[in-house]
Amino acid sequence: MEEVADLESQQVDKMETLTRTPTTQKSSEEPRYKLIAEDIVASYNGIQAVKKVNMKFREKAVTALIGPSGCGKTTFLRCLNRMHELTKSATVTGKVLLDGQDLYSNREDAIMHRRKIGMVFQKPNPFPTMSIYDNVAAGLKLNGVKDKKVMDQIVQGCLEMVYLWDEVKHDLKKAGMSLSGGQQQRLCIARALAIQPEVLLMDEPASALDPIATQKIEEMINELKKEYTIIIVTHNMQQAVRVSDYTGFMYLGDLVEFGETKQIFENPRNEITAKYVQGQFG
């Protein structure tokens, strides 16, 4: 179970061929990995929740993380942008390479890299005292965007991408907390998109959304992957099939199987994976 789940031999994704420039096309036989997790071990109070997981995430592709509740998906995802260690009594070892640079090598790099890794949390957490506009713009101000026009454009663009714009365009000054749960979740996605990250970590982004909003978010993911590396945790298998190119199945803190989504769902190599994707437990 601990072998590096590599995807060396996978065929090049269609979307990639469309968007890549000729030069990168040449090197596309050797796939580019945006984010590489090496030997990630994460624990709470000394109890391991993620046990030595190795995973490579392809650039401009969507990777889904599935697995039964409590198997460590959230914990693993939170290791990828050094969010895990902020939890009390939580520890983590291992490496996370973003474009070849280790996030864990020093603290200051972590702050710089986090901007490139947007995150949507399992529970919506808008800044309650900030307006809708300010929630989305929060990261922009941090990163030195001064031009008000550009800021307006980005805020509108991001809210449009999460299909929230039409619902809130008349009261952008309203408090972010005044929105419904699903709207708050979309606001949080917009906030993560606004900083123009390169990697997007999404922890069950659609769990609080109705089918229409879910569909829109999935469309958005499809659109975003032209440029982004997306990792999405989901309990919804259909969703994993619909949006992801690769899927990793986690169980009791281990990465049991990792491969092309099609293969994982149609032709799982591992027995537990097979049981899980057939809905026999979880």
Add this chain to the structure above:
Amino acid sequence: MITIEQRAEFRKHFRNNISSRLITDKIVKGIVFGCVLLAIIPLGSILLEIVRNGAPVLSIEFLTAPPGAVGSDDPGGIGPAIQGTLMLIGMSSLIGVPVGVLGGIFLSEYGNNKYGQMIRFFNDVLAEFPTIVIGLFAFAVIVLTLGYFSIVAGMFALSVIMLPIITRTTEESLKLVPVTYREAGYALGIKRSVVIFRILLTSAKSGLITGIMLSIARIAGETAPLIFTILGNSDFFSGFDQPVDALPLRIYRLANLPYDTATAQGWGGALILILIILTLNVGVRYLFLRKRGGGGRFRIAAGG
């Protein structure tokens, strides 16, 4: 929808300002750490000076003898003050503890309503009251009525000061007792009052004792209310209708005297007082591990 071209355009507006922001971060951390150091310095200085100036005057005589005549060669001791403080603590607890504990029980077990909320609120307000006002109040109610300064008036003032502290800590510790204990008691058909006394108060014992000890530490150092109630005395206790002395009051009087011997004795008294208070506080800390994180509700206040 934001296109890839737009995104590239947007990214141009991002500043690579991380290094300056990290410098700001470092400066702020430095300032904040400086604040902590600045706050510790007075504590260090106070403890140091008290020990340095107070220790030389300590002796059996200092602890037991009454003060000598003002300005005379024999400075005497602070015996009556220590006696008075111990008596005041004991007598105030006689009222403050039972009433406070009962009030706390009421708030915790029967206080989940408007009336309880109101009591809780005013209890917190009273806990933060200027103690000098409570002293004036005790003066008006007891001293003016009886016609003399006495330990009774001092006891009344101090009991009013300790009461809200005990009520609050009792309530807090009772609330920490798991619901299951209560349910188990009620399920067995035991009367509520018995459940409270036999099960809840026993389980909440350490919290209760914490509250009582902290309230004692608090009143031990109270000075202002004593000026209006016990007045001060150079002799040992001689009756419930006579002024008495107390440690903080004696320190105040000694500090105001223009003699070095008096000042030294003031430091000696301060050493005894701080030993009492620190013992109570450190004792609380180590005898009973606090259940709530910071123990903010068990906070104690500087005396008036």
Add this chain to the structure above:
Amino acid sequence: METVKLRGGSPLYDKIFKIGAAIAATYVLAIIVLIVVQLVTNSYQIWAQEGISFLIGSDWNAVEGSESYGAAPYIIGTFVTAGLAMLIGVPLSMGIAMFLSELAPKFLRSILSFIVELLAAIPSIIYGLWGLFVFRTYLLNWVETPLNNAFGGSFWLFSGTPFGLDIFTASVVLAIMIIPTIASISREIMIAVPNSQREAAYMLGATKWEVFKMAVVPYSKSGLVGASILGLGRAVGETMAITMLIGNATGQSAFPSSLFSPGQTLSSIIANEFPEASSGSLHMAALIGCGLILFIIAIVINIVAQLLVSRVLKTHQGAVLV
């Protein structure tokens, strides 16, 4: 358990117990009401005699025959010292609270929290003693005299002759005394901010300081204001240390004319002059009148503070039993 049950008694017993507890709880209310009544009746004489000029006048003469009382300088002195103490104490307290809740490593956190609580436990009289015999000299030599030499001639704030027993010394010691209160409550309030808020800011690439500004402060603002106001309440009612350090001016001269001029507060005038006032005299009524003014100021401050603090901490505290 069986024996316990046998001792249970009747429902009547339960009822009596409940009533007893209710009476004990109500005692607090009764005390507050009685305090108001007593302060009003015992200061009635001064209000009858001086009327509004007790509040706005500044004459203070206890000599029989030419008695005249105006508390305005002391009211102003109370606010000036408390205000200065806040000016010094609040930023420091927020820094300490931030360090304790956001930055300190675990072991330091509990040690420092304990130290802050010890600071709060030191009685006023000891701060007064230390201020009078130790701290005053440092303040005089290292702060007051240099400031006076440099700016005394040109800037009224630093004029006068520094002696160390003045508004400045009293305010600084007062600040030291209220810091533990404000810092420990603020720390609790900051800790009550959910981590998900901090994480949202971290995700955007914020530094610790930016996380604090962006996620912690806005979320806990009203509680932090409440904690500071609670500190103000303490500062306003503080007596012994102030009495020993403020220089005890009376009448006109008690109006604060510079940082280095002696002053007087409502509480210090009471503590200072009480031994000289005889029961039933106008002088005594004037002092109790000062107590009434102090009471009103303190109760307004405290009610505001309690409302702000309890709202924040209550939502965090979890379920209440029964």
